[in-house]
Amino acid sequence: MSLADLEKSLPPGRLILDPDVIAKYLHDEAEWAPFERPLAVLRPRTAEEVQIAVRWCIDTGTAVVARGAGTGLSGGANALRDCMVIVLDGMTTIREIDPLERLAVVEPGVVNDDLRRACEELGLWYPPDPASSPWSTIGGNVATNAGGVCCLKYGVTRDYVLGVQVVTGTGDLVRLGRRTAKGVAGYDLAGLMVGSEGTLGIITEVTVRLRPSRLPERTVAGYFDSIVTAGRAVEAVAASGITPSALELVDKQCLLAVDAWKNMGLSVDADVLLLGRVDTPGAIGDDEAHRLQRVFEEAGANWAVHSTDQTEADALFAARRLAYPAMERLGPVLTEDICVPIRAVPQMLARIERIAAHRETTIANIAHAGDGNLHPLLIAPHDDNAARARAQAAFTDIIDAALELGGTVTGEHGVGLLKMDGLAKELDPAVLDMHYSVKRALDPHNILNPGKVVPAR
C-alpha cells in the first residue's frame, strides 16, 4: 500500500505531506537530541484513524512516533528517518467527567490545564501538574508518566491513570485498565503503558482518577545563602515528619532569569529559595506550616516567612513555574532530571556545584526538592562547540553521581533519547533483557518509536 492509498483511506486533511508543515513536528524540547525527517505527519481525530495509520505502518515497515504538544524534554517525540509522526493534539474532547465515580475520560490531546479547569468547575481535582501544564497534553503526560509540583504528597501521573485505550503494535484498538475503584483482572497493562513513551502502544483515550477539589494551601518561603544549606533543609523537612503539599527549590540564576523577564524583584533577597506548601486542613495544618518555617530557620535559612498573603504566595510559585522558560530565553538549556533519595539531596547538590566548576559549565538549579527530583539546567550556547562538549560531559557526570548516590537517571521526564545511555548504566543487564522481551512481545514488528528508551543491543 502506498502513502496515497493511506491518504485515501483517511478523511481529507489528516495526512500531512507538506514539508513546511511537517517541519513543525520534527522534535520535542530536548536540547541536543537528534531527529530526522519523517515521511509524513498524521493529525487524527479518532482512534480508528490512528489504527488505520498504524496498520499501514505495520504493512509497510514504517516507524511510528506519537506526540502531543511536543513539550517533552528527552527527545521521546523526536522524528525518526522516514517515520510517520502521529500528532494527537487535535483529539481534544473531554468525553466525560463523573463526580460520583471521580473519574474523567479524555482524548489524548486534551491540555493538562484544560482538564484541571474543567474538573475544578465540578469541585474535582486532577493533581498531576507538570510545569508544562498550560501546553502539554494528557496523552503526553501519560506516555512519559509526568510528575510536577504536587507529587510529593499526591503522586505522579501513573497514580491517576485508571485505564487507557491504545492502538497496539499489532494494530489492534484495545482498552486496558478499568473504570472501577479497584480491579485485579489480569496484568496491569494500563500501568505498563504509562511511561512507555510510545514504544508499546499509541494512547488514544485516557481514563483518569480524580480527587475532590484541593484545600487551601499555606505557603512557607525560606531564603538560603547556599544551595547545599537549602538541600539540608529539604532533608530536615523529611526528618520532621511533615508532608508538605509542595517543596520546591529555585536558585539565584533562575531567580535572576525570571526577574530579567518579568521584573518580579525576587533575586534581591535570596541566593536559593525554598518554597513549601501545606494543605492539611485546620489547626493541624497551621501548626505544620509554622513547624515548616521553624525547620527552614533551624536548617540555616537567612529568612523564612509563613506567607499569609495569597497574591504574594502565588507570585513565588509563579516564579518557580516560570524558571524554566525564563532560562530558555537566555539560550539553549539542557535539562537534567535525576531523582535521588532525600538523604542524598544535599550531597547531590554539592556534587552538581563541583561538576559545574570542574566542567566550566553554567548550571542553574530548579528542583522538586521534596521528592529528591532535581533539574540542573545546563547552559551552553549553540555556537560554542567546546562549551557544548563540556556541558555534555557535565550531563554525564551528573547522571553518574546520581546513580552513585542511589538515585535514578530520570525522575519524571522519561528516557527518550537523552537518557538511553543512563538507562543502560542504571539497569542490570538481565532487567534490560526483560525490557527487550516485553518490547518484542507487544511490538513484534518493531514499529513503535523504535530505538528509543530501550538501547539497541
Add this chain to the structure above:
Amino acid sequence: MSLADLEKSLPPGRLILDPDVIAKYLHDEAEWAPFERPLAVLRPRTAEEVQIAVRWCIDTGTAVVARGAGTGLSGGANALRDCMVIVLDGMTTIREIDPLERLAVVEPGVVNDDLRRACEELGLWYPPDPASSPWSTIGGNVATNAGGVCCLKYGVTRDYVLGVQVVTGTGDLVRLGRRTAKGVAGYDLAGLMVGSEGTLGIITEVTVRLRPSRLPERTVAGYFDSIVTAGRAVEAVAASGITPSALELVDKQCLLAVDAWKNMGLSVDADVLLLGRVDTPGAIGDDEAHRLQRVFEEAGANWAVHSTDQTEADALFAARRLAYPAMERLGPVLTEDICVPIRAVPQMLARIERIAAHRETTIANIAHAGDGNLHPLLIAPHDDNAARARAQAAFTDIIDAALELGGTVTGEHGVGLLKMDGLAKELDPAVLDMHYSVKRALDPHNILNPGKVVPAR
C-alpha cells in the same frame, strides 16, 4: 539433574519431600478450586535458594507455584501436578524501615500486621490492610495486589510498592523499581509484577512506600433494613463529596455468624450495617463525620450514630473483620470479589438478592462498599452436590451481572483459578493476546504458575 542433586545444592532441610508435610501446602483458602500433588516443597531462606530451585525447574521442565501464608481466595497458590511449591513464609526479616525516605524493605514472608506494627513504632504507616492481615504475607499481598478497608482513601498494595526483587522465568535474580520517590527509568516492570500471581516472577524482596502514622478516625455506623437501601446510602456518600477513610458493609447473616462465635450482640439492631470512618483532621473532619451520619439518615437508615466511644467503634470494625472467618465456621464459603462502579452498587446488591433467590443459594454479604468492591459469600455444604451446583451457577451469574453493570470480575482477590472464565469474559480477545505475549516474554519456559490467571488457549 535429579531432585537429589537439587537437595544437595541447598542447605539441609530446605527441600521437603515428606508427604505429610507436603500435604500442608496443597492449596490456598479458595473453596472448590482444584489442586494436585506437588513433587516437592521448598522453604527457602534466601533469594539465592529460590534462584537455585527455579533454575532446576527450568532445566527439568518443572512448574513452580509460589505461596506465602496460603490465605489467597482464588486458588492462585494451589499446587499443580508434580510442581515445586516454593513457600516463602520462612523469609520473615524486615530488613529496613527508613523514616526519612518513608520506605521499608522486607522479605516476602513478613506478615502484613507485623510490618504494620513495626512501622507504627516508628511513627509510620503501611496502609494496605486486607482482612487477612494477621496472617497473610507481604509477598502474597504483592502477588495478588491485595486491597482492604483502607483502599477507599489510601489505595491498594500496588500504590505502595516501590520495588521488588524477583527470580525471573529465565532464572535471573533481579531488582525492579526503585527506592527514590519518583522514577521513570524504563518500563514499570515492578508494577507489572504486582498482581501477577506468581506467573511472571517469584518475589524475594519488596520495597514499600510508607505514610506517616494515621490520624485518629471517627466512626459512623448506620443500620439499614435492606441491603439495597444500604447500597443507596453508599452511592449517596459518593455523591456527597466526602471521602471516608473506610466505608464497609456487613449484612445480617454475617452479623449473626459473628454473634454466634463471639457473642457481640450486633445482630439485634441491624439487618444491614454500614460502617464509615473519617480521618480528616480537626473541625473539618468533625463536620464530615456529622455529614456522613446525615447522609446515612437521609438515605433511609433506621438509625445512624456518630460513635465517640473508641472501644465501641473498634468492636464494630472487629465484627467486620471477623465476618469472613465467622461465616467459614458455619461451612464452606465460596467468596466472590466483584467490583462495580459506585453508581451500580444498589443495583448490584439487588441483583445478588435475586440471584440468591433464583439459584436457591444462601448468599451473605460483606463489602468494601465505598469502593464498589462486593464480597458475596456463597454457602453450600460439602456433601450436597446439588446445592454446590446451584452455588456455582450463582457464582457465574454474579460475575455476569457485574460485567453487565460495567464492573470487573475481581476487585482484590485475583484471578487464580476461580476467575479464569470470568477474565476471558471481561477482556477483549486482543487484550488476552497481549497477556499471552507478556507471559511468554517473561516466562519463556512456561514454568511460573502455568495455567493460572491467563486461560489456556
